[in-house]
Amino acid sequence: MIQFSHTYKTYSGQVSALKDINLENDKGEFVFLIGPSGAGKTTLFKLISAFDRASSGDIRVAGYDLNKIQSREIPFFRRRIGVVYQDFKLLKSRTVFENVALPLVVRNEKPAAIQARVNEVLDQVSLLGKRTMYPEQLSGGEQQRVAIARAIVPRPGVLIADEPTGNLDPDLSREIMSLLERVNAQGTTVFVATHDHELVKSSKKRVVEIQQGEIQEA
Numbered sequence: 719m720i721q722f723s724h725t726y727k728t729y730s731g732q733v734s735a736l737k738d739i740n741l742e743n744d745k746g747e748f749v750f751l752i753g754p755s756g757a758g759k760t761t762l763f764k765l766i767s768a769f770d771r772a773s774s775g776d777i778r779v780a781g782y783d784l785n786k787i788q789s790r791e792i793p794f795f796r797r798r799i800g801v802v803y804q805d806f807k808l809l810k811s812r813t814v815f816e817n818v819a820l821p822l823v824v825r826n827e828k829p830a831a832i833q834a835r836v837n838e839v840l841d842q843v844s845l846l847g848k849r850t851m852y853p854e855q856l857s858g859g860e861q862q863r864v865a866i867a868r869a870i871v872p873r874p875g876v877l878i879a880d881e882p883t884g885n886l887d888p889d890l891s892r893e894i895m896s897l898l899e900r901v902n903a904q905g906t907t908v909f910v911a912t913h914d915h916e917l918v919k920s921s922k923k924r925v926v927e928i929q930q931g932e933i934q935e936a
């Protein structure tokens with residue numbers, strides 16, 4: 719589902735953010751990516767979601783060779799990938815419902831189908847009651863759940879979540895994790911970057927560690 723082979727990413731200014739990454743996540747797998755700040759977690763996720771290109775080496779995600787992908791194919795590819803960003807990226811001027819509906823609206827789904835699916839997902843993240851509120855009126859954990867709802871609403875085959883429990887208290891973090899586990903149980907491949915070692919230890923999932931741009935073997 720996600721496959722890196724001898725992948726490197728060097729930013730301008732010669733920052734070597736990823737070095738010789740070799741990694742394979744199977745379909746339906748749940749994997750944690752851990753590593754200190756600056757290790758390359760967000761960079762790795764940007765490559766997976768085709769927001770950035772590798773400097774060398776291969777990346778294949780959901781059947782696409784991301785070195786060869788054409789710009790016009792990228793929107794179709796992105797439909798297969800749900801992304802929860804480190805900084806949420808919610809639209810301030812849109813309600814909770816509108817934020818979550820957006821991926822379906824841009825796909826020209828029928829309004830009735832959008833209503834039904836968005837309400838279903840908002841119920842899943844326990845935010846149905848706040849559907850008409852704006853992101854600024856929500857707590858951090860609630861905003862995080864909106865971001866997850868928006869990522870899963872099109873039923874992506876792969877969900878990548880960058881620090882989805884950053885800045886949340888332990889109870890809320892566990893709640894977010896069990897939500898991601900439920901998404902995984904429905905068949906979605908889930909890849910979660912986190913600093914939260916306690917959370918990782920208590921979950922018994924596969925863990926990939928990255929340090930200074932290199933995967934550390936367990």
Ligand SMILES: Nc1ncnc2c1ncn2[C@@H]1O[C@H](COP(=O)(O)OP(=O)(O)OP(=O)(O)O)[C@@H](O)[C@H]1O
Pocket residue numbers: 729730731733734735753754755756757758759760761762804
């Ligand atoms: N656009 C960029 N231009 C230049 N260097 C960058 C850019 N983005 C990231 N870097 C550098 O690449 C390295 C990896 O950054 P990255 O954001 O992937 O780390 P991270 O593991 O996500 O860290 P954090 O846990 O703080 O989010 C860092 O040294 C960072 O300074």
Ligand SMILES: [Mg+2]
Pocket residue numbers: 759760761804880
């Ligand atoms: Mg990061």
